[in-house]
Amino acid sequence: MEILIFVKQVPDDGIEVHLDPAAGTPDTAKIDKIANAFDTYALELAARYVEANGGNVTVAAIGPDGTDSMLKNLIAVGAKKAYLFKDPSFEQGDEASTANRLAQLVKKCEAENGAPYDLILCGKESTDEISGQVGARLAEELSLPFVSSVIEITPDGDKLIAKQETDEGYIKFETAMPAVYTIAKPGYDPRYPNIKAKMAARKAVIPTFSAADAGVSEAPCYVECVSYTEPPKREAGLKIQEKEVADTVAKAMEILIKDKVL
Amino acid sequence: MEILVYIEVKEGELVQGSLEALAAAKELGNATALVAGDADAAAKAAVYGAPVVCAKVDAANPDAILGAVEAVCKAKNADAVFFAGTQWGKDLAPRLASRAKTGCITDVTGMEKDGDAILYTRPAFGGTVIEKMKNHGALQVCTIRSGSYSKPEAGAPASIEECDPGEADIRVKVLEAAKEITEAVNLEGADIIVSGGRGMGSKEDFQLVVELAKVLGATVGASRPAIEDGWISRAHQVGQSGKIVAPKLYIACGISGAMQHISGAIGSKYIVAINKDPDASIFSVADLGLVGDAKQIIPLLIEEIKKRK
Ligand SMILES: Cc1cc2nc3c(=O)[nH]c(=O)nc-3n(C[C@H](O)[C@H](O)[C@H](O)COP(=O)(O)OP(=O)(O)OC[C@H]3O[C@@H](n4cnc5c(N)ncnc54)[C@H](O)[C@@H]3O)c2cc1C
Numbered sequence: 001m002e003i004l005i006f007v008k009q010v011p012d013d014g015i016e017v018h019l020d021p022a023a024g025t026p027d028t029a030k031i032d033k034i035a036n037a038f039d040t041y042a043l044e045l046a047a048r049y050v051e052a053n054g055g056n057v058t059v060a061a062i063g064p065d066g067t068d069s070m071l072k073n074l075i076a077v078g079a080k081k082a083y084l085f086k087d088p089s090f091e092q093g094d095e096a097s098t099a100n101r102l103a104q105l106v107k108k109c110e111a112e113n114g115a116p117y118d119l120i121l122c123g124k125e126s127t128d129e130i131s132g133q134v135g136a137r138l139a140e141e142l143s144l145p146f147v148s149s150v151i152e153i154t155p156d157g158d159k160l161i162a163k164q165e166t167d168e169g170y171i172k173f174e175t176a177m178p179a180v181y182t183i184a185k186p187g188y189d190p191r192y193p194n195i196k197a198k199m200a201a202r203k204a205v206i207p208t209f210s211a212a213d214a215g216v217s218e219a220p221c222y223v224e225c226v227s228y229t230e231p232p233k234r235e236a237g238l239k240i241q242e243k244e245v246a247d248t249v250a251k252a253m254e255i256l257i258k259d260k261v262l
Numbered sequence: 263m264e265i266l267v268y269i270e271v272k273e274g275e276l277v278q279g280s281l282e283a284l285a286a287a288k289e290l291g292n293a294t295a296l297v298a299g300d301a302d303a304a305a306k307a308a309v310y311g312a313p314v315v316c317a318k319v320d321a322a323n324p325d326a327i328l329g330a331v332e333a334v335c336k337a338k339n340a341d342a343v344f345f346a347g348t349q350w351g352k353d354l355a356p357r358l359a360s361r362a363k364t365g366c367i368t369d370v371t372g373m374e375k376d377g378d379a380i381l382y383t384r385p386a387f388g389g390t391v392i393e394k395m396k397n398h399g400a401l402q403v404c405t406i407r408s409g410s411y412s413k414p415e416a417g418a419p420a421s422i423e424e425c426d427p428g429e430a431d432i433r434v435k436v437l438e439a440a441k442e443i444t445e446a447v448n449l450e451g452a453d454i455i456v457s458g459g460r461g462m463g464s465k466e467d468f469q470l471v472v473e474l475a476k477v478l479g480a481t482v483g484a485s486r487p488a489i490e491d492g493w494i495s496r497a498h499q500v501g502q503s504g505k506i507v508a509p510k511l512y513i514a515c516g517i518s519g520a521m522q523h524i525s526g527a528i529g530s531k532y533i534v535a536i537n538k539d540p541d542a543s544i545f546s547v548a549d550l551g552l553v554g555d556a557k558q559i560i561p562l563l564i565e566e567i568k569k570r571k
Contacts, residue, residue, distance in 0.1 A: 016521060017387035026391050094365055095356065127522075129386050130502065131368040133356035140360035145433035146324075148353045161437065166349065167497065169442035174435040185503065187490070222365030222399035226381065229392045234528065234547045241540060241553035249562040252534075252552050253570075259549070261511050261532045262567070 001055035001155070001177075003046045004109055004117040005079070006102050006138075007039040009063045009070050013127035019230055026228060028128075035070050038123025040077075042183035044190040045153065046121060047078025053155055056080045058117070060109050062090050062101060068206040076193035076201035083109055087211035094223040099137030101219050106142065108214040112207060117178055119160065124149050124182040135182035145175035149184040263291030266340040267312070268331055270350055271303040271321065278450065279346030281413035283406040284310055287344050288414055290373060290380070296334050298327045301422075308419040317427050322436050324350065328357055329430020335362070335401070337425070342380070342402035351405045364399025369407040388502060388525040408450055409508050409529065447497040449481055449505040454513075457483030457500055457527070458493070461516020461537065461556055468493040470560040471515050477567050483507065485523050501526035515556045519544030536560070 011017060011031035020027035035043075046057045059079040061067050064086065071082035085105055093101075110116050120142075125132035132148075139146030152163035156174065164171045165184050193201070238255065242248040256262040265287040270277040284307075287293035293312040297304040299321035308314045315338075317330035331354060335343055343358060345351030347369055359366035372383040380402055382395045397403070449455060456478065458471030468488060475482045483500040484493070500507055501523040512530035517523060519535070519542055527533070528547065535548035536556045545551040552559055 011387075013388070013521065016390050018390060026387060096360065096365055099360065127388075127502075130388070131366075132352050133359075133366055133368060136353055136356040137360040140357050143431075146353070146357065147434060149349060166439075167443070169440040171439045172437040174437050175433065179433075185486075220363065222397055223367065224396045224398060226394040226396055229394075230390065231385075231392055231528075234533075236546045237549035237551065239540065239545055239548075239551035239553060245554050245558045246562060248552055248554055249559055249566060252550060252563070253566050255550055256534070257570075259532065261534075262570070 001050065001053060001118045002113065002115050003050065003055060003057045003119045003121060004106065005039065005042050005046055005057065005059045005121045006134075007043070007059050007061045007070070007074065008036045008123070008126045009033045009061060009067045010036045010126055010128040013037065017128075019228055024228055033066060033070065035074060036123050036126045038125060038127070038183060038185070040190045041185050042121040042123055043074055043078050044188065045151075045183055045186055047191070049153055058082065058109060058113055060085065060105065062086075062098070062105075064091065068208065071206050072201045072204055073193070075204050076197040077191050081113060082204070082206050083112060084206050084208040085211075085214055085216075086208055087216075089211050089218075093219055093221045095131055095133040095137060096223070097219040097221045099134050099141050101216055102134070102138050103141035104216045105214055108209060119153075119178060120144070120180045122180070122182050124184045132182075135180060139180035142180065145179040146181070147173045147175060147179070148182045150181040151184055151186040153181070263341045264338060265291045265293050265342040265344060266331070266335055266338060267293055267295050267344045268327070268346075268351070268354065269295050269297045269303070269307050270346055270348060271297060271300050274300070274302060276303060276306055277346055277348060278413065279348050279351065279406065279408045281310065282408065282411040283344040283346050283351075284312060285411040285414045286370075286373060286406050287342070288312060289411075290375065291342070294338060294340070296331060298330055304422050305419070308422050309416040310414045311417050311420050313420045314422045315425050316422055317425050319427060319430065322439065323432060323434065324353060325432045325434055326430045328354055330427040331358055332361055333427035334425060340401070345405045347405045347407045355403050355405045359399070359401070359403040362399070362401045362403070364401045364403060365397040367395050367397060367404040370404045371407050371410040385525075388521040389528055390521070408506055443495050443497045445495065445497060447481065449483060449498070449500065449507050452481035452507065452509045454478050454480035454511045455483045455500070455507055455509045455527075455530075456480045456513045456515065457485065457517060458488055458515045459485035459517030459523075460487040460491070461518070462488065462493070463516070463557065465491070465493045467557050470557065474513070474515075474560050474564055477564050480511075480513075483527075485517050485520075514544055514548070515560060517544055518542050519547065
């Protein structure tokens with residue numbers, strides 16, 4: 001099975017993002033860029049799938065300079081091929097723009113891959129904007145079956161069974177191929193690269209295409225961000241650290257009663 | 263402004279988030295509630311005062327529901343469609359928006375009219391940044407973040423209209439819907455939450471968190487590692503991939519304060535943190551911090567609280 005995963009490069013989500021006081025926009029320039037966590041879960045799930053059932057995994061990203069090193073890292077942890085799409089026109093837009101561009105890019109990826117994709121995966125959401133729309137919109141753009149928050153995929157003849165995680169348990173969906181799924185966190189973590197894979201990946205050349213190369217026409221955009229603000233800060237309160245635990249607890253009780261929370 | 267609200271139904275009950283979306287719609291314009299399939303649920307929805315459309319479709323299939331929302335939206339000439347900020351809502355909203363060639367705003371916490379347009383407020387980057395958004399598309403589509411509106415007052419029932427939305431484009435088949443988690447965990451409505459994290463060390467010691475919650479009449483919360491290690495079920499997860507909570511009191515035990523966790527609890531009125539690391543980032547958002555071993559502190563706290571009862 002041929003699997004295509006679209007990956008977004010995001011600021012390291014372990015670092016708090018604040019506004020640049022001069023520009024009034026999120027200041028992510030100094031934050032390391034990493035592959036979106038849910039996209040790495042998608043890659044691990046796909047890598048396990050092809051290890052068990054055969055096939056290849058391609059990762060593709062729209063992104064600025066530097067995105068190629070993220071893609072190289074992904075080659076070290078299960079991706080066979082990687083394509084980068086880089087164009088000034090790709091830097092503007094909303095979720096509709098991204099999904100529309102990705103839908104157009106599938107064709108270019110298939111031409112490069114030399115085979116059509118049976119399954120297209122996205123992370124369930126990106127950790128920066130956290131809007132969770134792109135996978136769903138991509139499925140609509142391509143008029144393909146869509147299942148979200150998938151944590152397990154099993155083959156079933158010419159169909160796939162996708163296990164979706166829900167609040168109460170799970171739902172199993174059957175879909176034809178190709179399909180678009182978004183991936184939640186399965187019960188395992190993405191693998192770490194071994195040295196050999198790392199070395200090989202470092203040497204990989206990532207084919208890079210502009211909008212014109214990829215034949216991408218102008219994408220629609222509907223949503224405008226009018227302004228950014230920061231929410232009021234929470235002040236750090238009192239920290240108690242007595243020699244004896246009993247004293248720490250006694251002092252804390254006093255404060256909790258004084259503050260009328262107990 | 264004509265606003266259609268998709269009312270999600272779970273085991274015959276209306277989902278709280280959908281009622282919040284209905285409240286948001288009633289504040290902003292003329293709301294119509296859309297219920298898929300279930301006539302009893304339609305009757306339950308009618309008491310919130312907005313006319314109800316009950317679409318005869320297979321409510322278990324998301325493609326059928328999407329088809330119904332699309333058809334009713336067109337038939338009613340709706341200007342906007344609101345969804346709950348649930349998994350289903352977040353799946354349906356962008357798909358509808360894509361079909362209607364418009365934008366969609368996720369996790370809306372507030373809305374105001376700006377002339378004929380709506381100005382939406384939503385958090386991004388785990389809540390450290392707040393965005394104000396406008397959708398220049400013709401149809402306004404959004405999901406409402408849970409806890410952002412209170413559910414509307416019940417009153418005299420409004421009208422119920424049955425509707426057959428016609429053939430939908432069905433692309434997925436539901437094979438099985440399984441319930442693994444049977445306990446009802448109401449984190450969103452809780453007044454007090456006691457949460458435990460990896461710092462509790464083991465399933466046995468995580469029971470201290472459960473006990474403290476019991477003496478306080480609180481709901482138990484947890485960080486992701488505590489759930490992944492199998493100390494407690496997923497229904498208890500607080501944070502970006504779990505529940506967004508806003509209790510009067512939030513007690514975090516052995517939780518470091520990673521943004522993905524804290525973003526779900528930052529709306530709490532009063533935060534107490536118990537952590538052995540004096541530099542843990544949880545202390546920077548806590549109103550009261552206890553530095554020390556949670557396994558020693560919690561039993562003493564339980565004792566003290568019991569004494570005062
Ligand atoms: C995409 C994504 C989504 C995520 N979503 C969520 C989410 O919804 N919810 C969530 O919680 N996490 C989520 N996470 C994980 C999150 O990033 C953190 O890894 C997680 O919250 C850390 O949990 P923790 O604080 O329990 O563990 P740790 O970070 O390991 O912290 C343990 C803490 O316990 C303290 N400790 C250790 N022993 C003791 C002791 N004896 N007494 C007192 N204190 C002690 C330590 O000092 C430390 O501060 C997500 C991550 C990603 C990438």
